[in-house]
Amino acid sequence: MTDKRSAKAAGRTEAIMRTTLELGQEIGYAKLSIEAVAARAGVGKHTIYRRWPSKGALFLDSLLSLNRPGLDYPDTGDVVADLREQIHMAIDLLDRPPLGPLYRALIGEALLNPQVAAALNDHFITPQAEMTVARLKAARDQGQLSPDFDLDLAMGILSGPLYFRALIIQEPLTHEYVDRVIEALFAGMGPRR
Amino acid sequence: MTDKRSAKAAGRTEAIMRTTLELGQEIGYAKLSIEAVAARAGVGKHTIYRRWPSKGALFLDSLLSLNRPGLDYPDTGDVVADLREQIHMAIDLLDRPPLGPLYRALIGEALLNPQVAAALNDHFITPQAEMTVARLKAARDQGQLSPDFDLDLAMGILSGPLYFRALIIQEPLTHEYVDRVIEALFAGMGPRR
Amino acid sequence: MTDKRSAKAAGRTEAIMRTTLELGQEIGYAKLSIEAVAARAGVGKHTIYRRWPSKGALFLDSLLSLNRPGLDYPDTGDVVADLREQIHMAIDLLDRPPLGPLYRALIGEALLNPQVAAALNDHFITPQAEMTVARLKAARDQGQLSPDFDLDLAMGILSGPLYFRALIIQEPLTHEYVDRVIEALFAGMGPRR
């Protein structure tokens, strides 16, 4: 039975993060200000600064507090099908409203602020990547992939094109594009197989 | 015969961009301010706002004014060798100091500011991608690649992992990693070749 | 012919001082804030900080911008009558609303802030005292006072009890009290006249 103090503080923390997401959706991350979050949440600015060192850190935590569900990787025995399934879900969540624009802004902030980059990696990118790697490793262990299969490289070839298309080219991701990437990853693209 | 006025204006424009890069290297893009650039360049703020609508736009132009050299794609007849050559040069330029951190910040800004994103795409990303696509197309036309070779997909699989590693994972790129990506692109990664 | 820039700036300066006095009368000096003055005057905070280093300095200037009138000393030939006349006017102005409470607060601020104290002395207290001393000196030169009459001491004995009563004892000043002080100054209070 946790103490009442924690209960109250946790409630406030949660309220701040909820308000951050709300405001973030309304006006966008770039125009978001700690001042406005504090005002909307009915909270003193210090209460926010006590918990997070910067707007980016607050925003990161707020986003991470959402996407706990659905991270788990299926393992049906068919590694290709599992990858498709999981990546389809991931892009449906991260590349579409309401989360898509916020996640894009979060990565933008990470590129400007090393602290945020480090936290983002530790709390989201790396765990996510490790799940993919783990699933691939299981497949390799089961003999579905060659013994010298390069797990990290495969992970990069799976994720990279999607991030590139979503963030750099700024075109929406489709399940079809994911499938083509997966296909290419395993089959290669010639010349002359 | 261009008038002297233009000459003077162009000189000023160049001076502003040079100062922007200087300051950007000293204090980082995030802490850069138009105020500071104007002061350092000995220029009125208005003179900057007359030329660029935002810090991001100024920064983009400043960076683009640098890397004109070396964009050209070689065509030795060996598409794999040419890709390696060109991509090695590209990452040497864009993923290492002094340009690396600035380019990273520029992409961060683009993710927060759609105008900058559009301009960055128009003036750098797309032209660069098109050169890769053009080189691949030439190879396809010469029969080195299968007729249904998906040019855009290949370009995404070449660039994506590099951007992913550099920007998201934030690990430095190596020639060896580039080579492994190229290898995988054409050969595929199993299962069972 | 003064330039237009000064005209505009001067107008703003005056508006700020007027607002300061308004707010000062409404909520009192202690609760006055630069923030509130700026908001009410429709002016950026920086515009105030550019002109005055502190709330006290702003308040001092604002008050001094008012009481230019009526400082002049009469000289009817009768030094006692002239002192009465002038001092009555002074206390009517400085010890009664609307100025009284503000002047009291100004002196309070001066006691807490040496910069304000110095400015107050230079711009009000000393000039005022010098006028009294000058009137006394004229009287001495005309033989109405003894040649070794101590001008500064007399000025202190005239002003001191009034300030003491107004500020320390905090009882209102009356013309009658002024008259008794003047009477005592010249006649002495015994023992044995």
Place this chain on the structure above:
Amino acid sequence: MTDKRSAKAAGRTEAIMRTTLELGQEIGYAKLSIEAVAARAGVGKHTIYRRWPSKGALFLDSLLSLNRPGLDYPDTGDVVADLREQIHMAIDLLDRPPLGPLYRALIGEALLNPQVAAALNDHFITPQAEMTVARLKAARDQGQLSPDFDLDLAMGILSGPLYFRALIIQEPLTHEYVDRVIEALFAGMGPRR
């Protein structure tokens, strides 16, 4: 026999006041904060607020806790000598470090805060004035002063110039100046006795 509770509480009260004076001397009254006093004294803020309603009240009490000694008026039979003696002592205490600056600040606070003004009057100014008045009254009763001698007026003429010089003009007080005021009080300053 007072209870032990009081003993401990009194110790804490005393510690707070001691800390207040310490900090007041180090950084000045203006920069003093209840927060800082509490931290330095190792005491919760509440413990201070439970005892004093404001910074000014705390400071007043802290100062008053010091100058218990030396308030007593001598009565040697010679009223002039006694006044000199007592006033010399008073200015030596109140117009010189370490107490001088603090006393000055206290009066400044009183001018900004009516509650402090009232408390200062009740606990220091009035008792002190009454002692002077009492000593003068004794002299009058003994026939050393004329029967219609105005006691309050005399007190004002004694104290006023000293406060005026110390607080308004901000020049240090000297025994010699005190003597000249006393001399003028009794003898008057002309014109033509």
Place this chain on the structure above:
DNA sequence: CGCTAATCGAGACGGTACGTCCAGTCTTACG
């Protein structure tokens, strides 16, 4: 002597204002 109540240190909290920085606009004076 043990128990209820007060007091305490610590410090979180909502709030106000601070003094600074910069954005983006506007004005003036120079060349």
Place this chain on the structure above:
DNA sequence: CGTAAGACTGGACGTACCGTCTCGATTAGCG
């Protein structure tokens, strides 16, 4: 006319204290 200089409004920054409010953890006399 374009410019350097810089004043201007406005908004947010991150900090400092205010005075209030829990928290447990000591004490306190009272039963």
